[in-house]
Structures are given as structure tokens and as C-alpha cells.
Amino acid sequence: xxxxxxxxxxxxxxxxxxxxxxxxxxxxxxxxxxxxxxxxxxxxxxxxxxxxxxxxxxxxxxxxxxxxxxxxxxxxxxxxxxxxxx
Amino acid sequence: xxxxxxxxxxxxxxxxxxxxxxxxxxxxxxxxxxxxxxxxxxxxxxxxxxxxxxxxxxxxxxxxxxxxxxxxxxxxxxxxxxxxxxxxxxxxxxxxxxxxxxxxxxxxxxxxxxxxxxxxxxxxxxxxxxxxxxxxxxxxxxxxxxxxxxxxxxxxxxxxxxxxxxxxxxxxxxxxxxxxxxxxxxxxxxxxxxxxxxxxxxxxxxxxxxxxxxxxxxxxxxxxxxxxxxxxxxxxxxxxxxxxxxxxxxxxxxxxxxxxxxxxxxxxxxx
Numbered sequence: 115x116x117x118x119x120x121x122x123x124x125x126x127x128x129x130x131x132x133x134x135x136x137x138x139x140x141x142x143x144x145x146x147x148x149x150x151x152x153x154x155x156x157x158x159x160x161x162x163x164x165x166x167x168x169x170x171x172x173x174x175x176x177x178x179x180x181x182x183x184x185x186x187x188x189x190x191x192x193x194x195x196x197x198x199x200x
Numbered sequence: 201x202x203x204x205x206x207x208x209x210x211x212x213x214x215x216x217x218x219x220x221x222x223x224x225x226x227x228x229x230x231x232x233x234x235x236x237x238x239x240x241x242x243x244x245x246x247x248x249x250x251x252x253x254x255x256x257x258x259x260x261x262x263x264x265x266x267x268x269x270x271x272x273x274x275x276x277x278x279x280x281x282x283x284x285x286x287x288x289x290x291x292x293x294x295x296x297x298x299x300x301x302x303x304x305x306x307x308x309x310x311x312x313x314x315x316x317x318x319x320x321x322x323x324x325x326x327x328x329x330x331x332x333x334x335x336x337x338x339x340x341x342x343x344x345x346x347x348x349x350x351x352x353x354x355x356x357x358x359x360x361x362x363x364x365x366x367x368x369x370x371x372x373x374x375x376x377x378x379x380x381x382x383x384x385x386x387x388x389x390x391x392x393x394x395x396x397x398x399x400x401x402x403x404x405x406x407x408x409x410x411x412x413x414x415x416x417x418x419x420x421x422x423x424x425x426x427x428x429x430x431x432x433x434x435x436x437x438x439x440x441x442x443x444x445x446x447x448x449x450x451x452x453x454x455x456x457x458x459x460x461x462x463x464x465x466x467x468x469x470x471x
Contacts, residue, residue, distance in 0.1 A: 129389070129395050133402075136348055
């Protein structure tokens with residue numbers, strides 16, 4: 115690195131891009147880890163039931179399993195399309 | 201008391217076999233009776249790295265199936281006392297590794313051969329071979345390269361270690377898992393081209409066992425079939441020696457993690 119490179123605008127280093135990407139993906143993968151294996155299937159079947167009544171997208175259903183001191187919370191989020199919600 | 205150590209990573213090609221060979225050799229050099237087992241059934245390579253490929257008669261699956269007893273199957277190392285190698289089978293598929301069978305091999309190494317350490321060289325991936333290598337472990341060494349896919353796979357493997365070992369299933373909690381960062385290039389880290397030790401440690405959040413620099417000595421060692429830890433003049437050999445000392449509880453500063461700094465003149469005008 116020469117003296118001139120200090121004068122140029124700094125580009126984000128590839129290592130810091132790598133670190134950010136890793137922190138995000140690792141956090142996401144950890145959140146589903148250790149959960150029961152039936153979660154993806156549960157999500158799929160719930161989606162089918164909802165679809166019988168409302169046309170929703172594949173990613174409109176969001177399941178999350180949280181653990182808090184001694185109890186587990188299964189959180190289910192279904193985003194309904196706008197016209198159906200009315 | 202025999203200690204079982206799994207050397208694992210998830211991703212392939214990061215240095216599990218090199219590390220298993222170095223760790224086992226280092227422990228044997230310190231007087232511990234040690235066997236290193238290749239769990240990569242179908243793709244054995246530890247024999248080549250240890251330089252005993254032409255002396256293989258029986259293998260891990262032979263012992264599991266009762267074709268040979270443990271004393272017949274292990275290969276005594278020619279250079280280092282107290283060091284034994286149990287190669288993987290090349291012909292069978294990995295279903296040959298049953299939990300009872302693997303437990304029997306460990307029992308025989310403990311009771312018939314009075315091993316101090318059993319080092320399990322895990323195959324890549326998270327399938328049966330890798331799970332069997334880890335299941336009975338008392339301790340784990342997670343080998344990682346400072347590179348995105350390796351770090352992600354290591355994190356996945358740390359999660360598996362926390363739930364799929366006998367320790368975890370019996371409710372005894374996680375086994376201690378320590379990080380060995382290999383193929384580290386301080387020059388590239390300083391240029392912002394490679395994840396630093398601190399970055400990887402921050403993401404994986406496990407104790408650091410050692411940092412092995414990217415080194416020509418590793419390829420030279422595998423070419424020769426002599427574990428790199430025996431190359432005591434090399435940076436990688438010395439870094440592995442330090443890691444073995446830390447593995448046994450010594451407190452040593454980490455070496456080879458910074459490049460030789462350039463002077464002011466070099467920094468101002470250098471490329």
C-alpha cells in the first residue's frame with residue numbers, strides 16, 4: 115500500500131464482507147438448529163390447509179421455535195394477501 | 201483412562217487428516233500411547249499421510265466384522281514409539297460402521313492395548329462415517345480454513361457435536377470442542393483478503409487450540425508420508441507442536457499469526 119492509496123476512497127475489504135455474510139447466515143442456521151425435524155413438514159402442511167381457503171405464497175408462512183427458560187414457543191406467522199384480508 | 205478425540209470439520213480438504221496425523225504423532229512423541237483411526241471408509245488416506253500404506257493388512261471394518269483382532273489390525277509406526285494406525289477399509293461402504301462395532305473397537309483399544317489417546321480422523325460431510333467418528337468422542341478438534349464455506353460447515357459441525365454424541369445423548373452436556381485454524385496467511389489477513397483468527401473465533405465462539413500457517417512444509421510432508429509435526433524446522437511443524445502442547449493444557453502464545461512487518465519506508469513506497 116503506497117501513500118497515494120490513503121487518499122483514495124476506502125473500499126470495504128473482502129474479508130469484512132465475508133465476516134458480515136457469515137455472521138448473518140450462521141445466526142439464521144443456528145436459530146433452526148436443534149429444533150424438531152418435523153418443522154419443515156409442519157410448515158408445508160399448514161400452508162396447504164391455509165391455501166384451501168386463501169391463496170397465499172410459499173414464503174407467506176413463517177415458523178419459528180424459541181426456547182425460553184423451560185418452555186418452548188412455536189411461533190406461526192401467516193401473511194395474508196391484501197385483497198383476502200379485507 | 202483412554203481419551204477419544206475426534207478431528208472433524210464438515211468441509212473436505214481443510215486438513216483433518218494432516219491434523220489427525222500431527223496430533224497423534226505429537227501425543228506419541230510425548231510418551232502417550234496413541235492410535236489414530238481413519239473413519240473415511242471407502243476413501244482411505246491416513247495411511248499415505250502416515251507413510252504406512254504398504255503395510256496395511258487389516259482395517260477398521262475387518263476389526264468390526266471380527267476378521268481380525270485389534271492387535272493384528274493396528275500398524276505400529278516405524279519412526280515414533282507408542283504410535284499406532286488403524287486404516288479405513290477401501291472396499292466396503294460406510295454402512296459397515298455400526299455403533300456397536302465402533303464401540304467394540306474402542307473397547308479393544310482401551311482394554312487390550314491400553315491406549316492413552318484414540319484420535320478419530322473424521323471423513324468430510326455429516327453422514328454416517330462422520331457421525332460414528334464423533335459419537336463416542338470425549339473431546340473434539342474442529343479444523344477450519346479462514347474461508348466462508350469452511351467456517352459455515354464448522355459451525356454446523358459444532359451444532360452436531362452438541363447434540364449427536366453419546367455425551368450429549370446421556371445428558372452430560374457438550375463435549376469440549378476446540379478450533380484449529382489451518383492454511384492461515386497473515387499477509388492476506390493484513391491486506392483484508394482473508395478472515396482473521398479473531399473473525400473466525402468471534403463467529404464460531406469456541407476456544408482456539410492453534411493456528412497453522414499456510415506452508416509448503418505440509419505438502420512436502422504428505423509427499424514423503426511423514427507427519428508434518430516431525431519437520432521441526434518448519435513453521436507448520438512448530439505450530440502443530442504448540443497446538444499439541446495446548447491440547448495437553450499448556451498455555452502458549454499463538455505464533456505465526458502476524459506477517460513480518462514492513463518498515464516505514466516500505467509502507468510509504470512499497471507495493
